[in-house]
Amino acid sequence: MSLEGTATVTSAPRGTARANLADTSGSLRRLLGQRWLRDLGLKVSGVLVVLLALEACSRTGLLSRDWFPPITDTYVELFKLAAGQPLWTEIGRTLSGWGLGIALATVLAVPCGILLGSNATAYRMTRVVIEFCRPVPSVALIPLAVLVYGVGLEMKVFLIVFVTFWPILLQVIYGVQDVDPVVRDTARSYGLPAHARFLRVTLPSAAPYIATGLRIASAIALVLAVTAELVVGAPGLGQSIVVAQSNANLPRMYALIIVTGLVGWVINLAFQAIERRLLKWHPSQRQEVAQ
Amino acid sequence: MLEVSHLRKVYGPDPSAAPAVADLDFTVGDQEFVCILGSSGCGKTTMLRCLSGLIPFTAGEITLRGKPVTGPPEDMAFVFQDYSRSLLPWMTVRRNIAFPLRYKGVERNDARRATEEALEAVGLADRGDRYPWQLSGGMQQRVAIARALAYRPRILLMDEPFASVDAQTRSGLEDLLLRVKERYGITVLFVTHDIDEAIYLGDRVLVLRPPATVGHAVTVDLPRPRDQVLTKQEPEFARLRGELFAAIDGGSVAA
């Protein structure tokens, strides 16, 4: 009951805010619409200016055409690539290492984080190790990973797991430690059993933190996947960039770099959306809706 | 000194929308202490921001010593309500006070002297090397006043400067303000929602009614120097309080 109560209380202000928004007159909505349109125009022109500048630099020879073909050539190549099978295979290879790595890291880090977050002694015992392992530059382990696992998918997954484990772990620890003590005490005073407290109180409160950890981890994982492919030649987008470069097929190289950026961008967007969903109840979100 | 005529301010692009300030007229004489009294939401803050040149107004005219106000004037200083947000937490008290002087073209030595004098005037001579956040709320507001004094303005605008300090500190600050006003010989325009404060401090009290028009004006005929106990015991004080209370109340009913 108490938990249901908090849920309705937190969602109430949002409901009213939305109702108020619906009530506002048409003129306000028109104003907002115009602003939205103007912003879109600005964004499109921002992109166009950059693209045109690059095109101009290449056409006028400001940037040598030997290593910087006109951006239109790159886009032609990009569309050719998108129509064919191989590009998607490469994306799939990169993303499979990325996905497996994150999934494994999550499976490992979330239980560890819950344990360390809810047990002060365990947290103190591991603090020094965590603090030491966290700032270690992950990529230093690439040679080791190659030795132990070769250049295939396993190597990529190992690296990604090792590196993304830490941010997820830390976020989970903070999330569990940050459960509102009043809510926790309320749950206890209503006699909720331990597993119900965990499922109904600790996990929902920590969920947004975990989502933030995942978003951070997803970005790092992609960097690592591409790095592993680029440096040691594991199959995937990074490797095909190197191949395109050594074949002197520059439009293709640039097209692949753009594809890599787009993959990163889409991943980022997806995780931001998940995070925002999970954060809906959080005060920082509520303030914005109430605005 | 300061003349405001037919001031009108409308927010937003639509000039026919409800005005925040509508047709405001008043003048402040040289070295006069004028209090503007109004309940919250009657356009006090908007009016002050127009007077100080921080925001443009829609219509009317503001002149300071004969010159029209189009931007922040040179011989005007401003004390904000929320001292914790107008002092800069990364500067010591002394540097906070000296900060505007540098850009006013005051020479280094003169600036130092003015800073020390202002610190001494507000009774914080020994706190110059502290940071604002190491001081109490009342002291922080004294720093803000010292900054205004060191700037050597002809006119001082104050936006409910004592609204967020406790009552004890407040009466101390009121007396301090009266003393430094005499000492520096400046004109003060003081906005408040507190009737007693307005009568105690002012030579004249103007009651503002939404949307920021002068609804009532009284001249405070109480002897100076004023005293927290004696002045407030005068029958004239009680009479003025009753008159102003009725004026504000009538305004809110009319609104």
Next chain:
Amino acid sequence: MNRRVLGFLLELALPVAVLVGYGVWASRAQSFYFPPLDEIGRYFGELWLFDRVGSDLVPSLTRMSAGYLASVLVGVSVGLLLGMSRVLRTAAEPVVEFLRALPAPALIPFSLLLFGSGDSSKIFVIVLGAVWPILLNTIDGVRGVDSQQLDMARAYRIPLAARIWRIILPAAGPRIFAGMRTSLAIAIILMVVSEMVASSNGLGYFVLEQQRSFAIPEMWTGIILLGVLGYVLNWLFLRVERRVLAWHFGLKGLAGPATGRTRSAGRSPFGKRRASPSPTPAHSSASSDGEV
């Protein structure tokens, strides 16, 4: 007192156990990939005291600092510009979001074409990766400057340059530093990666080269040195941050930079600002881009 000693021992117990456990296991198992500690220690002394310091460590550190400094300069100045102008910010948003999402190592081939295999190509890659957290946090910090402080500055007729140097930059300082901390880690990573591709010296080159010639203990010394380097640089950074932002920690009543939750909502700073009146978010929630 006794409790504190006990707590201290508790914190040290696990690291010691891990080290001892590894030492015992490695000397028994005779694994090729995981040499015993004393062997690694011996090689470490031989290689890094101070034989290869000049040939590998110094070039690495030089590239990293150059790249990092350039990232700070570019990130803060562009961030200021975008933070202060809504039009520019909106126009730049898609480009910035794309470049930020692009994994910087993917640009190594491009950088090699552009600059050849010298130092500048590595510095370029470091900047392309490390500039974003600083840029985004600066934008956020500039947008979060208290409006009353800006009003105060205008009322006292403080010129624009002084407003930027004395008010906007210090006010955005905590956020800028949070971004700089994230960027430091990225700069180290990209230093290593860029040295692993087309390089003839540096720590990244050293580690990869030892692995390729199956000199395993030597490779381990490189990995350990990189770990120590990351740790030390992070520690140094926190000390500098505490000095520069002493006012901030005093104001918030914090003992030092807390490592807390990164950025509450994961929103890009281009979005709408929160209605919250607090000018600077609690330091712990400061980084705009997580800790890549």
